[in-house]
Amino acid sequence: MTKAVVLGAAGGIGQPLALLLKGNPLVSDLGLFDIVNTPGVAADLSHIATPAKVEGYLPPDDGLKKALAGADIVVIPAGVPRKPGMTRDDLFKINAGIVRDLATGIATTCPKAFILVISNPVNSTVPIVAEVLKSHGVFDPKKLFGVTTLDVVRASTFVSEIHKDLSIAPAVVVPVIGGHSGITIVPLLSQSSHPLPKITAEEHAALIKRIQFGGDEVVKAKDGAGSATLSMAYAGAEFAAKILRAVNGEKGIVAPTYINLIADKAGGDVVKKEIGQELEYFSAPVELGPEGIVKIKSIGKVTEAEQELIKAALPELAVNIETGINFIKAPKL
Ligand SMILES: NC(=O)C1=CN([C@@H]2O[C@H](COP(=O)(O)OP(=O)(O)OC[C@H]3O[C@@H](n4cnc5c(N)ncnc54)[C@H](O)[C@@H]3O)[C@@H](O)[C@H]2O)C=CC1
């Protein structure tokens, strides 16, 4: 019996993500919460012939607590998306408060649940959730994840496009480390499961840039109607499925995700040494188990150019982390 909950379930990501979770046989109960439309989304999904029992809740009458009651895994895509010209950091003003309040609900209702944060800016919203959980004395770093899977999915797709063979896309694995915005996104193309064909230095640089700024491509194409939703729902469901499989006892599942490096102190220390900085949060490959992170893995052998990309990511990442922490620890009056 595994209960999954989506907070922000009526949104552009929330609805297709809820659909994909409804199709996951490892989910027995699906709780949906949003400030609008969840009864309709839940009624619609409840007609699908899969095991998960679906319930939708709105804020009145303790809807958040009811949705979260008994949750094993909570996915958070609540909040506003970007419009053209905005950075993910521009979303902080609105989304930080939304994420703080939802995290408070988790801390008081289902503190042992796995928490998967999608709401942007992920580099800061994950530290916000951690600080809220700490303030309630229930922080378990092994169970808190910033979802960076879309960067990994994009890298697989774009690398297979360079190979001129999209049929290999599902099998292409490219670790993406760092954070989830612009230059904090660091694809390790040298570790691609499918080494790149001979391309020029310009093509190589353009590929890295496309992975780092893939979100902008969608924001521009949607032209004011939001950012990636369908590809994010796919990526979020893929990451959630890995967590569900690990909870179900499957061993050896590895995924890159944005985590507090204290989740596995020894592994986290190795990563800090590899990146050359004392950072509290970083996206690295982790091994998952029934109780969350089993091991933070080394980022492995990187090229000199990739080491430079890591170096370039660190200052922005450090500021993003501090901004998130201070939002809870030292709120401005
Ligand atoms: N981590 C990642 O890779 C990605 C993250 N995102 C982020 O995901 C977030 C959601 O994006 P979309 O689904 O496109 O936006 P959306 O506007 O379509 O949906 C957001 C939903 O959140 C709900 N919401 C707002 N305040 C809430 C609250 N206090 N409690 C519960 N629900 C609340 C809204 O009613 C809405 O239904 C954005 O912050 C976006 O930047 C988007 C794509 C990729």
Ligand SMILES: O=C([O-])CC(=O)C(=O)O
């Ligand atoms: O670009 C955005 O704002 C949404 C996002 O995080 C992504 O698509 O990677």
